[in-house]
Amino acid sequence: MRSTFSLLPYINRSKVKSDGTTTVLCRITIDGKQAVISTGIYCRPEDWNGKKNEIKTVRENNRLREYLRLTEDAYNEILKSQGVVSAEILKNYITLNNIHPTTLLQMGEWERERLRKHSEEIDSISSYRHSMYYQKYLIDYLTSFGKKDIALEEVTEDFGKSYKAYLKKCKNFGASQTNKCMCWLNRLLYLAVDR
Structure with missing residues (x-):
């Protein structure tokens, strides 16, 4: 049976960095269980559209859309290879596979x-x-x-x-x-x- 799966990008307006930006977070929900992960994308709180869950600046919003697409791909890949996926498994998979190159x-x-x-x-x-x-x-x-x-x-x-x-x-x-x-x-x- 296919699990219920959703992604919800959002920001925490109370946690603004000194440069005036805040982290875009993503809530992963699978079968009612949730996990939250940082997308590595930042925006100014005034650039966040809470109704559409997107960033008003095109470049950053494109990055967010790509991040969500890759997360959905990861979900499908885990489901195909393991037959079962949870919010925590997906979060760990994304975290391990999203290590940014340093060289x-x-x-x-x-x-x-x-x-x-x-x-x-x-x-x-x-x-x-x-x-x-x-x-x-x-x-x-x-x-x-x-x-x-x-x-x-x-x-x-x-x-x-x-x-x-x-x-x-x-x-x-x-x-x-x-x-x-x-x-x-x-x-x-x-x-x-x-x-």
């Missing part, structure tokens, strides 16, 4: 996994396929100076310039291919900052 290559693999899932949804693998090459070039670059990975905090402007020079000199890439590789690096850093 550059981890972030790349995290983003590649997101692209893989998206490619199945839209039935097109080109972005996912290209990401494999861009990730490999980053691995090759880090290997060239004896590193297996690098902390996101260590990625500086000099790192970017050095990587660009490496692509031109060692990979013999033209401007177009070099630009695509740099866009991948920028994307990973943007995601890191965003999270």
Whole structure:
């Protein structure tokens, strides 16, 4: 028998941080049992629409919608693999699988996994396929100076310039291919900052 399942995003207006934002929480309810989890998304209390349970700013609201979608996917995945799911099991699953990457290559693999899932949804693998090459070039670059990975905090402007020079000199890439590789690096850093 399929369990009853619902997600309710909300904010606690009484817990506002010094920057004026508050955490968007999500109440998971399965068969009447509840668990609450932080979404990792923040908004100003005045930007929260309590009637629609959404954020007024488009960017943050899109992030919230994606979070809810991934949570529903996780629920379906657990139900399919284990046959049973509770609010606490789902919360633990989300917590364990939502650990944010702290290194550059981890972030790349995290983003590649997101692209893989998206490619199945839209039935097109080109972005996912290209990401494999861009990730490999980053691995090759880090290997060239004896590193297996690098902390996101260590990625500086000099790192970017050095990587660009490496692509031109060692990979013999033209401007177009070099630009695509740099866009991948920028994307990973943007995601890191965003999270």
